Amino acid sequence: MLLFGLDLDYVAVVMLFCVGLYMLVAKSNLLKKLLGLNVMETAVFAFIVTAGMVEGGDPPIMVAGTSAPFASPIPHAMVLTGIVVAVSVTAVALALIVQIHAHFGTIEIDELKELP
Template identity: 85%
Template sequence: MLVAKSNLIKKVLGLNVMETAVFAFIVTSGMIDGGQEPIVVAGSAPPYTSPIPHAMVLTGIVVAVSVTAVALALIAQIHAHYGTIEVDELKELP
């Protein structure tokens, strides 16, 4: 499991894998068998696929990319200052 590793970059990669799994779950949960596009004509209401989960996933992707960018920038600063990105070694520093 990547998140349990002591390397900070592996932790960020593990977080990205979990985010992708959650996004896939949300998109597939919004699907309806035989569902149509969400274009409703007056007088008819066929079963349609809700666009809300897809919009939530798009927002989540933007947030995930931002969090990943900030995390990698912090890891770069940690490496520049301490010379390591291993959590075990960082814990031993004074």
């Protein structure tokens, strides 16, 4: 959909990206920061999948019942890879947050900064 020459779907993606970025930089809770990062990741994946779609497209699976035009298969493969990468980053971040909590007893940046 176009509005003033702007592709609204793409603009929505950028807005989602910015929501995530705001969570990442403004929140004090480490878990919320991590959620923000995940929102940003989702935004980029949405951008890639949106770009790969075509008007009235079917999923690129060549069986009876699907017909041209097909969505491009490459963005799907990219996003699948991207999701696995995002899951891995999230897992490592969670493990680190667990460590921080076990050691300092808090995961609030504000409180962590006040520790002597």
